[in-house]
Amino acid sequence: MSGTDGRSDANAGGGEPTAAPPALTTPRGRRPVVAALMLGMALAAIDGTIVSTAVPQIVGDLGGLAVFSWLFSGYLLAVTVTLPLYGKLSDTFGRKPVLIAGIILFLVGSVLCAAAWNMAALIAFRIVQGLGGGALQGTVQTIAADLYPLKERPRIQAKLSTVWATSAVAGPVVGGLLAGYADWRWIFLINLPVGAVALWLVVRHLHEPSRPRPATRPKVDWAGALAVFATGSLLLTALVQGGVAWPWLSAPSLGLLGASAALAALTVVIERRAAEPIIPGWVWRRRTIASVNLALGAMGLLMVAPTVFLPTYAQSVLGLGPIAAGFVLSVMTLSWPVSAALSDRVYNRIGFRRTAMIGMSAALLILLAFPLLPYPGEPWHPALLMLLLGAALGLFQLPLIVGVQSTVGWAERGTTTASVLFCRQVGQSIGAAVFGAVANSVLAARLLDAPVDGLPGDLDAVTRALEDPGAFSAAATDHVRRAVDAAVDYVYIGAAGAAALALLALITLAPRRFPIITEPTEATEGAGAAGRR
Numbered sequence: 001m002s003g004t005d006g007r008s009d010a011n012a013g014g015g016e017p018t019a020a021p022p023a024l025t026t027p028r029g030r031r032p033v034v035a036a037l038m039l040g041m042a043l044a045a046i047d048g049t050i051v052s053t054a055v056p057q058i059v060g061d062l063g064g065l066a067v068f069s070w071l072f073s074g075y076l077l078a079v080t081v082t083l084p085l086y087g088k089l090s091d092t093f094g095r096k097p098v099l100i101a102g103i104i105l106f107l108v109g110s111v112l113c114a115a116a117w118n119m120a121a122l123i124a125f126r127i128v129q130g131l132g133g134g135a136l137q138g139t140v141q142t143i144a145a146d147l148y149p150l151k152e153r154p155r156i157q158a159k160l161s162t163v164w165a166t167s168a169v170a171g172p173v174v175g176g177l178l179a180g181y182a183d184w185r186w187i188f189l190i191n192l193p194v195g196a197v198a199l200w201l202v203v204r205h206l207h208e209p210s211r212p213r214p215a216t217r218p219k220v221d222w223a224g225a226l227a228v229f230a231t232g233s234l235l236l237t238a239l240v241q242g243g244v245a246w247p248w249l250s251a252p253s254l255g256l257l258g259a260s261a262a263l264a265a266l267t268v269v270i271e272r273r274a275a276e277p278i279i280p281g282w283v284w285r286r287r288t289i290a291s292v293n294l295a296l297g298a299m300g301l302l303m304v305a306p307t308v309f310l311p312t313y314a315q316s317v318l319g320l321g322p323i324a325a326g327f328v329l330s331v332m333t334l335s336w337p338v339s340a341a342l343s344d345r346v347y348n349r350i351g352f353r354r355t356a357m358i359g360m361s362a363a364l365l366i367l368l369a370f371p372l373l374p375y376p377g378e379p380w381h382p383a384l385l386m387l388l389l390g391a392a393l394g395l396f397q398l399p400l401i402v403g404v405q406s407t408v409g410w411a412e413r414g415t416t417t418a419s420v421l422f423c424r425q426v427g428q429s430i431g432a433a434v435f436g437a438v439a440n441s442v443l444a445a446r447l448l449d450a451p452v453d454g455l456p457g458d459l460d461a462v463t464r465a466l467e468d469p470g471a472f473s474a475a476a477t478d479h480v481r482r483a484v485d486a487a488v489d490y491v492y493i494g495a496a497g498a499a500a501l502a503l504l505a506l507i508t509l510a511p512r513r514f515p516i517i518t519e520p521t522e523a524t525e526g527a528g529a530a531g532r533r
Contacts, residue, residue, distance in 0.1 A: 064119025087418020102135020
């Protein structure tokens, strides 16, 4: 195989993985493991949506209104910065111990959250949950690729996508019911039976194939892990709190950004010297992996537009209630898994890169169509666009994940998967900061000539004010709604720019055909084939 990824493999004339690891080849053996993966993914997927609906009850009980956003930011930070570490650990010591540790840590964090006595304690325990959530997200995706050969991977990925879709719809409903009719602490306690079943299934049914014992004891790059953790923590804190807790050009923002840049440089030095780095250099030297990392990072950036700003648009511009606004967004989760499940019929014919480019090209056009919607319009207008956007992104994301996982062997798959998820998470954090600044800037400019004085200058405050029917006159209300509409329009234009960046990464960096490799298994022992798709 030619060196598109910096390696050479025996070319067996277009072969592909034909069997799962020996201990996982029978369907009966895979079913309980798949059930465990879906339950584990459900723990991570439902977490954010189920907590969000209980925030009023949590703040009413524990206080801490000024810092409650860290219930989400702390969890996201812990998940993001630990993904590279868990990926490397799963490649070094195996997937099973990492997944077991992640489930246990997540459940311990859930118990501690339920027992929290104030907001500071709850935020700290949410970070503990996030430390487990990072292991769940990365390791589940990696095991899914280990379980199935290339031809069957869309099936398991579609199941995991369905888990995310179901969680997006069920989370707010379950969270609202528990917070309204029981106690907010139950939103954490219901994780226990789900996690216990997942843990039992993993311990009992996940049997990884035996591997040769290494000549030397594996070394963990703890210095690199600490450097990555510190760099990510400072950077994400700056992105999450900038423009919210303090101005972007203030000393705290500039200090955090400067410190994160210095730590990033130190991390590069540490990783170059490490024998087994947490983030190996080959993750960026291989064109296929680097292009997918950048493309999915750009996707994380654009996803902020629908997930963060569409509910605000639906409530402030269309005048919908929270449940109806959530439905406008949730239709995207209906078409996404369907499109992902059918994507193999496309990439098996035209390849991973072209399929992803078609999906992102469609997403670019859909995002550009959003500012063209009439004002105020009907709820089905943005709902239809979100339905189409979900189908486009399903056609984009899954081929890239399946494709990049198929270009590496078992010993590199955890690190590769973690790098992809890490870039996507960082993209979301950057998108929230950038698009939040864009939206507030446009809003402030549009409110300068408002028919009344004293209007709030940021999007969140305006949204809360619009919930009070008597807050403004009819003319002022219409002016404010149009200002919100313009702000969200600019966010979607920015999201279209992110889609263009994803396309650019695929066009300029990704090889025309991904260099697929086949690992020896019982069915293909000694055949070590490689192919391209």
